[in-house]
Each structure stands twice: as C-alpha cells, then as structure tokens.
Amino acid sequence: MNKKASxxxxxxxxxxxxxxxKKLAKKLKxxxxxxxxxxxxxxxxxVDDDNATIVVNSNHHENRKRFTMAHELGHFxxxxxxxxxxxxxNLKFYRSAVHSxxxxxxxxxxxxxxxxxxxxxxxxxxxxxxxxxxxxDEYDIYQLSKKLKVSxxxxxxxxxxxxxxxxF
Ligand SMILES: [Zn+2]
Numbered sequence: 490m491n492k493k494a495s496x497x498x499x500x501x502x503x504x505x506x507x508x509x510x511k512k513l514a515k516k517l518k519x520x521x522x523x524x525x526x527x528x529x530x531x532x533x534x535x536v537d538d539d540n541a542t543i544v545v546n547s548n549h550h551e552n553r554k555r556f557t558m559a560h561e562l563g564h565f566x567x568x569x570x571x572x573x574x575x576x577x578x579n580l581k582f583y584r585s586a587v588h589s590x591x592x593x594x595x596x597x598x599x600x601x602x603x604x605x606x607x608x609x610x611x612x613x614x615x616x617x618x619x620x621x622x623x624x625x626d627e628y629d630i631y632q633l634s635k636k637l638k639v640s641x642x643x644x645x646x647x648x649x650x651x652x653x654x655x656x657f
Contacts, residue, residue: 520540525547529579533577562602608639
C-alpha cells in the first residue's frame, strides 16, 4: 500500500474533508478541466514537458468526477514518466479488471492512490468519532459518504479494505 496520497495531503495542508482534490492538483501544478467527453470516457491525463492536464467528463456525477480526478492525479504522481497520455475509459474504482488503454497494474495503483486520497483512514476515523457513526449501519455509511463526497460504493470498498467493516 502506498502512503503517497496521505503524505501529499499533509504536506499541502489539505488534510480535511471533503478532500479538496482540485486544490491539490493546483499545488502540483496540474491543470484540471471538465469537458463534454464521450460517456465511456471517465477522463484522462496528458503530460508533456511543460504541462500536465487532467480532463474529466463533465457529464458524470460530481462524486465520479472527484474520483476520476484523484485517479488521474495518481497517474501524475506515480507514473508520469511512463507515457504522455493516460486515457481512462469506463473507470472501475474497485476491480483489477479494468478496461483501459494501459496495464492493469498501473490502474490498480492509481485507484489505490485515489481511494487513499479521497478517503484517508485518519479522516474516516475522525468523522466516525465526531458524528458518532456506526458504519455497520447503511444510513451511517451514507452519512460518511456525504461528508467525504464519494460514492457509497467506493466508500464501502474502502471500508472493507481498511478492515473497518467486513463483507458478508
Ligand atoms: Zn487510469
């Protein structure tokens, strides 16, 4: 598990919720925009010598755009030397079987980065404590997902991964 995402949040004083992904991108000098892309495209990262640009699909739900942005930032932080363009189609944030233009491994790494960036363990624990949430309760998971501005699905997977809840 990489701890890079949490470290970046700390370094940039962005360790609060919901995590301000756009601000982190700005700090990393990555340009972010939202465009009318084909529905199957979640977004992409384009890198050249001087610039890095992330484009997310403007037609997608806010939470999904946040996840895509975080995922592309993951490519920027972890993989930017590898290729000039990372194109993500039908981005699945929880499976290794990703339909995309590049290898499953770097996809998994970018997803792990995104999950950690949007849902850091410490922030999850803090919210649970502050609001006295019971994350075995569906409604409380919904509350937590609202605070973090992530989908309940992404959050549930994260909670399982952190062993805070157990799948049946
Ligand atoms: Zn990707």
